[in-house]
Amino acid sequence: MSTEAKARPRRREMAAATSGAGRCLSKVGASRRPPPARVRVAVRLRPFMDEATRASEAPCVRGIDSCSLEVANWRKYQETLKYQFDAFYGEKSTQQDIYVGSVQPILRHLLEGQNASVLAYGPTGAGKTHTMLGSPEQPGVIPRALMDLLQITREESAEGRPWDLSVTMSYLEIYQEKVLDLLDPAAGDLAIREDCRGNILIPGLTEKHITTFSDFEQHFLPASKNRVVGATRLNQRSSRSHAVLLVKVGQRERLAPFRQREGKLYLIDLAGSEDNRRTGNQGIRLKESGAINTSLFVLGKVVDALNQGLPRIPYRDSKLTRLLQDSLGGSAHSIIIANIAPERRFYQDTVSALNFTARSKEVINRPFTNESLQPHALAPVKLSQKELLGPSEAKKAKGPEEESTGSPESIAAPASASQKLSLLQKLSNMDPAMLENLLSLDRLLGSQGSQGTPLLNTPKRERMVLIKTVEEKDLEIERLKMKQKELEAKVLAQEVLDPKEKENTPATPQPLPSGPGTSARPLKRAVVMPLQLIQKQAESKIHILKKGHKRKLEPSQESKPVEKAEDCWELQISPELLAHGRKKLLDLLNEGSARDLRSLQLIGQKKAQLILGWRELHGPFSKVEDLEQVEGISGKQVESFLKANLLGLAAGQHCGPS
Ligand SMILES: Nc1ncnc2c1ncn2[C@@H]1O[C@H](COP(=O)(O)OP(=O)(O)OP(=O)(O)O)[C@@H](O)[C@H]1O
Structure with missing residues (x-):
């Protein structure tokens, strides 16, 4: 079935919702202030990225029901952390599930003249771009929302209807705290302003009128190529900026009193939250990462303040939140889709992403999965x-x-x-x-x-x-x-x-006689x-x-030491045994899982992750000493590591990679 055909039933659903909303709006009246809306949070767990990892390790997250999930607590392996959200989408969920379940319901507010925002949040490589953009086979939130909105506006502004609707799009990125117009990259850093009614504007930002989906694609696809992406250890095409698609739905009343309304929708693919010890970022990547993490931190503070009803919301502390000031909180409708990954190497990022977005969390006293997370993999x-x-x-x-x-x-x-x-x-x-x-x-x-x-x-x-x-x-x-x-x-x-x-003495050893009178010889x-x-x-x-x-x-009780x-002592080991130990060690470094690596002397969770990260980026180590090239592991540490592990491995005390 074509994407267009698949989208048809959704349009009907949304049309029903929006026309309902339109009727509702006329009853409510323009002067009544809608109640403030909470920022909603949905979590999406992406599947394992390759079959080998799926086969070799158990996921560190699992869904409980459509709103909650639990994560292994690696500090206390007999406990799990249970998180509660507005929605939880497991690894089998489709792009359609996320769109229909969490995004489509807020779009109708645009036709009421209210603002909305959808933000994809999460660690780098956890599926934000997939959720927002998707692929031609699996279109994400952005193409689905645009198709629906354009369809609706066409239907609602048909002849004889009271309102004339129009849609415009702008596309920008916030890169290192600069607002850059992706539809006009030459424009440079744009300023964010606020008008007397509290609306946020960006003077000079390109706005394109669109009436069909192909209009949208015509502007959006080339502009996407202007977005800053770069390779990090964790994602070869990591988004280095927050990409913000702004869709405005304008309405003009055809008859008196000729009212006008405008609803803004922000569709945002945030840059990934990054732990630079894992991404291996240096130089420009590190600087980018600093800006990304700072703005995400401010976003977290804003969401917290909104959801706790605090009097001061720190919108102005970053460009991202300043831009979202009129679309996050107040009467706006916002949803954060937190993307998380099931692999163990993402564990820390997953927990931080969940903590960032969690409304409530509780500790449950039961093991995560008996068969999957072996205690020694989770704790000392x-x-x-x-x-x-x-x-x-x-x-x-x-x-x-x-x-x-x-x-x-x-x-x-x-x-x-x-x-x-x-x-x-x-x-x-x-x-x-x-x-x-x-x-x-x-x-x-x-x-x-x-x-x-x-x-x-x-x-x-x-x-x-x-x-x-x-x-x-x-x-x-x-x-x-x-x-x-x-x-x-x-x-x-x-x-x-x-x-x-001598003649009576047997030539080969005999079993011990059990009776009395045993001689000393046996x-x-x-x-x-x-x-x-x-x-x-x-x-x-x-x-x-x-x-x-x-x-x-040595000091003694008497006055003189x-x-x-x-x-x-001196240890002498045969060269063959040493070579054997080295080979085993190298195999483990190249093929071992994080758990295998942690079972080596002087390798803890952090170093194991660093080694895995390096391996992913550079391929296998050619010799054990290459460990020195891993950021965070010094030559001295490699020396001690060799001393501590070689003999044990050579003596066959360590099994190979699991
Ligand atoms: N739900 C999913 N189903 C199948 N593949 C997925 C899913 N989510 C993500 N992926 C794949 O995982 C990889 C990383 O995803 P993506 O680029 O969307 O991550 P990201 O969070 O946007 O990363 P970054 O912040 O670095 O840009 C991509 O190859 C993507 O196709």
């Missing part, structure tokens, strides 16, 4: 009680059955409280990168036979307890190696003394062999070498 990792306690405390918390289960760790007795304290003090002086590396080694040992030991993201104190366990394990390994040598020497000596026994195999194996595997890849002692002066020896 929540650990089980056992993990939080750390190995020694966890052991205390274990039940009797668990406690009786023997494990290699259970051989190493926990240190006494005073020993523990001194170890902790010693460890707290260690280089953090060294701590990380030791942790990785701990994990490696854990994965190669001993009980897995927690964990990334544990508090520092807990990490220290873990590292203490690693140190204890190292000592235990040393002790057992010595013991093994001793036992082997004893066995050799025994074999020399009793060669017969026990030697059961304990020593696995430890040897662990040691061998770890040794082939990673060496932690004690380089010697560093002497350090006491000289203390401190162990110095």
